[in-house]
Amino acid sequence: IVMTQTPLSSRVTLGQPASISCRSSQSLLDSDGNTYLTWLHQRPGQPPRLLIYKVSNRFSGVPDRFRGSGAGTDFTLTISRVEAEDVGIYYCMQGTQFPTFGQGTKLEIK
Amino acid sequence: EVQLLESGGGLVQPGGSLRLSCAASGFTFSNYAMNWIRQFPGKGLECVSSISGNGGYISYSDSVKGRFTVSIDSARTTMYLQMRSLRVDDTATYYCANVANDYWGQGTLVTVSS
Numbered sequence: 587i588v589m590t591q592t593p594l595s596s597r598v599t600l601g602q603p604a605s606i607s608c609r610s611s612q613s614l615l616d617s618d619g620n621t622y623l624t625w626l627h628q629r630p631g632q633p634p635r636l637l638i639y640k641v642s643n644r645f646s647g648v649p650d651r652f653r654g655s656g657a658g659t660d661f662t663l664t665i666s667r668v669e670a671e672d673v674g675i676y677y678c679m680q681g682t683q684f685p686t687f688g689q690g691t692k693l694e695i696k
Numbered sequence: 697e698v699q700l701l702e703s704g705g706g707l708v709q710p711g712g713s714l715r716l717s718c719a720a721s722g723f724t725f726s727n728y729a730m731n732w733i734r735q736f737p738g739k740g741l742e743c744v745s746s747i748s749g750n751g752g753y754i755s756y757s758d759s760v761k762g763r764f765t766v767s768i769d770s771a772r773t774t775m776y777l778q779m780r781s782l783r784v785d786d787t788a789t790y791y792c793a794n795v796a797n798d799y800w801g802q803g804t805l806v807t808v809s810s
Contacts, residue, residue: 636797690739
């Protein structure tokens with residue numbers, strides 16, 4: 587499954603919203619009824635870290651300004667008000683079949 | 697506290713071999729599906745292998761199938777990635793990870809170059 591993210595880079599003013607789109611080449615709805623779409627965030631020099639799993643579930647400790655949405659083949663990560671610590675690269679990943687990743691979206695502060 | 701520590705990376709010539717290790721503390725692999733995920737110098741990510749907690753399910757990306765082999769030791773605390781016939785485009789930082797629980801090592805760099 588090919589994952590396509592847009593945009594590949596984004597510059598956002600502190601306190602403003604940001605949105606990243608992720609599209610899969612086929613539906614991520616599994617036969618068990620779950621949709622295994624994950625969002626990860628990577629800061630420089632660190633491994634990626636889990637933000638959102640199964641489309642819209644925030645992982646433990648993730649601030650509620652992060653929201654995942656979507657279904658089927660179209661998904662979105664929205665940050666309601668960007669903070670300085672949100673800079674880095676965001677990846678979507680599907681786990682419905684053998685895991686594959688989007689290209690990554692680099693988020694910077696304007 | 698769960699910790700994963702990769703080792704075994706380094707510089708190797710094309711066609712060579714390398715074995716990566718992922719040592720776990722604070723948990724055993726028996727209960728978790730694990731992945732080897734690599735990050736290319738341009739920051740792209742690729743999952744190269746998946747192995748179930750009991751080792752009964754193993755899968756590889758097409759790019760490494762037939763060249764890489766994942767395994768777990770009998771104590772279920774160390775995972776390995778045996779890499780053979782290495783190519784220049786295998787150059788990457790290799791992470792062991794359980795994404796679902798956000799368990800990641802710090803990565804080990806593999807450079808394939810003559």
